[in-house]
Amino acid sequence: MKGIVFTEFLELVEDKFGLEVVDKIIEQSDLSTGGAYTAVGTYEFAEMLSLLKHLSEHTQISIDDLLLVYAEHFFGVLVSSYPGLIDKYEDPIELLSSIEDHIHVEVRKIYPDAELPTFQQIEKTPTSLVLVYKSSRAMYNFGLGLMNKTFEHYNTKATILLEKIKPDGTEVKFSITID
Amino acid sequence: MSTTDPKLLRKALLREKSARKQAEKILEDKSRELYSLTQELQVVNEKLKAGLTETTSELKGLFENLVDAYVLMDVSGNIIKMNDAATELFGYNLKENKINVTELIHKDDFQYAMTSFQELIRKGSFSDYQARVYTKNKGVRTVHINASLILDKKNNPIAAQGIVRDITKKLELESDRKFLIKSLEKNNIELKNFAHIVSHDLKSPLRSINALVNWLREDYASVYDEAAEQTFDMLIKKVDQMDRLITGILKYSSIDKATYPKEHIDLNVVVNDIIDIIFIPNHVSVAIEGLLPVVKGDKFRLQQLFQNIMSNAVNYIEKEVGIVTVSVRELPEFWEFAITDNGKGISKKYQKKIFEIFQTLEDNERSTGIGLSIVKKVIDYYEGTIWIESEIGIGSTFYFTLKKDLK
Numbered sequence: 001m002k003g004i005v006f007t008e009f010l011e012l013v014e015d016k017f018g019l020e021v022v023d024k025i026i027e028q029s030d031l032s033t034g035g036a037y038t039a040v041g042t043y044e045f046a047e048m049l050s051l052l053k054h055l056s057e058h059t060q061i062s063i064d065d066l067l068l069v070y071a072e073h074f075f076g077v078l079v080s081s082y083p084g085l086i087d088k089y090e091d092p093i094e095l096l097s098s099i100e101d102h103i104h105v106e107v108r109k110i111y112p113d114a115e116l117p118t119f120q121q122i123e124k125t126p127t128s129l130v131l132v133y134k135s136s137r138a139m140y141n142f143g144l145g146l147m148n149k150t151f152e153h154y155n156t157k158a159t160i161l162l163e164k165i166k167p168d169g170t171e172v173k174f175s176i177t178i179d
Numbered sequence: 180m181s182t183t184d185p186k187l188l189r190k191a192l193l194r195e196k197s198a199r200k201q202a203e204k205i206l207e208d209k210s211r212e213l214y215s216l217t218q219e220l221q222v223v224n225e226k227l228k229a230g231l232t233e234t235t236s237e238l239k240g241l242f243e244n245l246v247d248a249y250v251l252m253d254v255s256g257n258i259i260k261m262n263d264a265a266t267e268l269f270g271y272n273l274k275e276n277k278i279n280v281t282e283l284i285h286k287d288d289f290q291y292a293m294t295s296f297q298e299l300i301r302k303g304s305f306s307d308y309q310a311r312v313y314t315k316n317k318g319v320r321t322v323h324i325n326a327s328l329i330l331d332k333k334n335n336p337i338a339a340q341g342i343v344r345d346i347t348k349k350l351e352l353e354s355d356r357k358f359l360i361k362s363l364e365k366n367n368i369e370l371k372n373f374a375h376i377v378s379h380d381l382k383s384p385l386r387s388i389n390a391l392v393n394w395l396r397e398d399y400a401s402v403y404d405e406a407a408e409q410t411f412d413m414l415i416k417k418v419d420q421m422d423r424l425i426t427g428i429l430k431y432s433s434i435d436k437a438t439y440p441k442e443h444i445d446l447n448v449v450v451n452d453i454i455d456i457i458f459i460p461n462h463v464s465v466a467i468e469g470l471l472p473v474v475k476g477d478k479f480r481l482q483q484l485f486q487n488i489m490s491n492a493v494n495y496i497e498k499e500v501g502i503v504t505v506s507v508r509e510l511p512e513f514w515e516f517a518i519t520d521n522g523k524g525i526s527k528k529y530q531k532k533i534f535e536i537f538q539t540l541e542d543n544e545r546s547t548g549i550g551l552s553i554v555k556k557v558i559d560y561y562e563g564t565i566w567i568e569s570e571i572g573i574g575s576t577f578y579f580t581l582k583k584d585l586k
Contacts, residue, residue: 007198023187026194036197040205 001048002111003041004077009048010037012073013055025054042113045137064141071145078146079153092154093129096147096176097121117143119174127178138169147176248322248343251329254300254336256280268322268345270315285311285319299339303328309346320347374432378425385425389418427549430483431556441585444478446471446485450505453486463493463501471507472514474581476561484557485518487550488577492520513563513580521574530567554579561585 014022026035029050037043056063079086085103089095095103099119107114117135124130133140144160151158157179165171242249248265252258258278261269271278284292288310295308304327311319326341396403396411403411447470454465474481485505492503498521508515525533534555558565562582569575 019187019191020184023190033201034194034197036194036201038198038202038205040202 001043001045002039002114003037003043004039005074006037006043006048006051007039008074008077009051009070010035012070017055017059021055021058024058025051028054042111045115067139067141068145068148071142072149074142075146075149075153086153092150092156092158093124093126093176093178095150095154096129096131097124099131119143122173129174129176131174131176132165133172133174134170136170140164140169140172140174143174147174151178245342248345249340250280250343251338251340252280253338256296259338265343268314268317268320268343269312270317283312283314285313287311299326299328300336303330320345321350322346371432374428378429378432381425382422385418385422389415389422392418424549427553431549431553441475441477443473444476444481445473446481446507449478449482450485450489453482453489457486457490457493459493460496460501462499463496463503465489465493465503465505468504468506471505472509474514474583475585476581480557480560483553484579487554488518488579491550492518492522492575492577496520496522498522510580512584513582515578515580517576517578519574519576524571524573525567525569525575526571530569533567534565 010022010026013025022035029035029047031047031050032044052063052066055061056066059066085106086095089098096119100121104116107116117133117137117139120132120134122130122132133143140162144162147158147160159177159179161175163173163175165173242262245262245264248268249260249262250258250265251260256279258273258280261273266272269278269283281289281292292310295305299305304325306325308324308326309321310324311321314320323344323346324341326339328336329338329340331337392411392414396408447467450467450471459465489503489505493501496503501521503518503520506517506519508517534551555565558579558581562585563580565577565579567575567577
């Protein structure tokens with residue numbers, strides 16, 4: 001998993017809950033680098049899972065909700081780091097339907113070793129989109145958070161329904177309708 | 180949110196330091212990777228440059244040395260480049276005149292040129308285009324053009340190039356040749372018909388003369404003396420000789436007229452038949468040495484060939500014992516035959532002449548001078564050659580070849 005996901009996560013934890021919590025979840029997790037992450041590095045996904053688990057235990061907030069909040073924060077990081085990527089699309093439906101065929105293609109050019117989820121497009125109209133998320137990480141809520149912020153970015157409101165195709169969340173259907 | 184616990188802060192600081200070192204190491208590795216990649220690229224670039232120079236110089240050589248005219252034009256037909264041959268053909272110098280190819284095309288071929296140009300744009304090339312063009316110094320010339328489009332990276336046409344060959348002279352020669360062949364064919368047919376008709380027409384009055392002379396001789400036999408009888412003999416012999424002459428002409432003119440089926444002919448049979456047919460004086464013997472081959476051809480022509488040479492051989496032997504032999508030698512593509520006699524021989528100066536029609540070496544009643552011309556004609560038909568080795572007083576050998584695999 002890309003280092004920027006770790007560094008932004010720990011910064012957000014520090015911002016919201018303080019350095020003590022950062023220190024605590026790092027101490028509780030078994031981390032190869034002792035919690036030292038750099039945005040340009042690549043780290044085991046298990047470490048992120050462990051950090052999330054301990055943060056959830058500490059805060060009593062579900063991992064799903066934590067991921068949702070983190071994704072909303074992470075959208076801001078993407079906008080400031082890759083403004084060109086977002087501005088390319090005129091509306092949120094266009095952007096979301098381009099994840100698989102365009103955005104991830106670009107990501108692979110910069111990070112050939114990136115392990116990306118797939119978003120299979122099932123249906124598309126100017127005001128609606130049905131995508132199927134597939135990833136062994138089961139971070140569908142991270143996706144949901146990014147989507148929420150996407151609509152917000154374009155000043156659009158939308159209803160996003162999640163439907164787990166597999167109970168463990170490795171395959172999830174997103175039904176998106178603009179209000 | 181800030182914290183005052185120095186212990187926590189120190190730990191956070193250590194993490195930051197460790198992260199920085201990681202980042203530095205990653206960046207260092209990346210930088211090294213980039214450096215070696217750059218080195219590789221430089222090598223590749225050098226190679227490419229060298230290759231390009233080579234190609235450019237090859238192309239330049241080709242452009243300059245091309246015997247045909249080379250014309251490069253933009254898509255609107257404005258000529259951008261011409262080689263020396265093109266400058267020579269059209270007579271225009273690009274440095275002095277701006278030329279558009281449409282100005283060079285003959286007005287009657289203009290429509291056709293436009294159609295071909297459309298085809299060039301559509302298909303990317305055309306070949307064997309033929310049209311007339313105006314040139315500055317050489318008037319209207321007919322040219323043959325092969326052309327192709329030059330495309331940019333996005334496959335848009337940016338130019339067109341053509342190889343232009345002046346075929347005016349070639350077309351003229353071709354048409355001259357066609358005309359010549361046609362009139363030759365016509366003449367040939369006329370000649371053959373003429374020979375045939377004339378010989379037929381000559382034969383019937385000749386027969387009448389023969390009959391009339393005989394009647395005269397019989398009816399007035401009582402009046403003629405010995406000398407008159409001799410004159411009658413000579414007269415009839417002359418008429419006979421003329422009859423043979425006419426028969427010879429008929430045969431000669433019919434050699435390439437009739438087409439006979441090609442069969443496998445056993446030359447042993449043919450030659451033995453000839454020995455039976457022709458008159459062989461008692462003091463002469465004819466023998467076949469070895470075995471003659473079976474050849475593909477027609478019996479009539481082959482018989483004419485062998486019979487004419489063999490008759491000549493047996494006829495002119497004055498020695499007490501005359502010997503004529505027929506033999507053969509196999510060559511890769513030909514059979515080489517030899518007919519040898521121990522006759523009086525033919526002197527060098529006549530050895531070529533004897534194959535010409537109506538040439539006889541002596542004033543012999545039996546000789547018409549046609550036989551060897553027929554031989555020559557048959558051998559030509561079989562794509563062979565004939566020659567003589569002869570020595571006066573010793574004898575002659577007629578050599579001739581016949582092609583084995585006749586088309």
